[in-house]
Amino acid sequence: MSANRFNLSTLLAIVLFALGSGIVWAQPPAPVADNSNRVAPVVVDTRPALKLRGLDQEAALRDSLAVIGQQPGDYTMRDQNGEPVALSKFRGKPLLVNFIYTGCYRICPNSSRALRKAVNAMRGRFGDDQFNVVSIGFDQPTDSPMALREFAARQSIKDANWVFLSPAKADVAAISRSFGFSFMATPIGYDHTLQVSVIDASGRIVQQVFGDAFGPESLGEPLKRLLGGALVSHRTSLADMLTKVRILCSVYDPETGEYRVDYSLYIEIAGGTTFIVLMIWLALREWREHRAKKRLRRA
Known part of the structure; x- marks a missing residue:
């Protein structure tokens, strides 16, 4: 040569x-994987993360992590204006999903306000239309479109790409399972997991973020990987x-x-x-x- x-x-x-x-x-930086090759969850504060009194915390956490990598069913619910919306409508962009009930007087309002601050911070840098947010009212029939609209107003949530959805009562259990969300009625309301599911553009759950006082960094990092x-x-x-x-x-x-x-x-x-x-x-x-x-x- x-x-x-x-x-x-x-x-x-x-x-x-x-x-x-x-x-x-x-x-973008690769997500950290655990021994089962799933994306490791983000737990903002392990002590109050699930806020469970009657539910088995270990079982609830296990159920939540078990759905990572899965695609929730394409359920149709009504938004805060009463219009039917299918979950598949949000595919094509990353999606953040959490569960609330409008009769909650402290935990759900606090976590929704924390999520609002995190979303606002991410919108400011990532862009207003780069991702969507969905809050699902699981206490049916109490969490009607009107109740969800009033709840959003009380929390000062005015994001055009944040939708509040009211499912049919018969669908609540199946929708909850598909997102790994656990709840149980108590004399004063509900015990339930406090989580935000991070979903990719294809509709697959890639991460669960737990807690009620998370900041933009806990959601921003997995979202940045998806958007990047x-x-x-x-x-x-x-x-x-x-x-x-x-x-x-x-x-x-x-x-x-x-x-x-x-x-x-x-x-x-x-x-x-x-x-x-x-x-x-x-x-x-x-x-x-x-x-x-x-x-x-x-x-």
């Missing part, structure tokens, strides 16, 4: 390695790629309670892109010089 061919082969190998590294490097996706794919337009870069270059700031720009990833992207372009340019130059020398030898 000649020196020229060796140099050309070496440079091409470097380019291919750089391109491969760039594609891997462009992926692969930076490079055959379906990615320039606008989509820029949006994904903006989302991935976001970091939660606990001091302000909001997401801010993380310039370090921008620098890494610029450095990686420059390296790949430089390697391609060197390979092309080597290839042209090799072709020119070949022509001279033939002349």
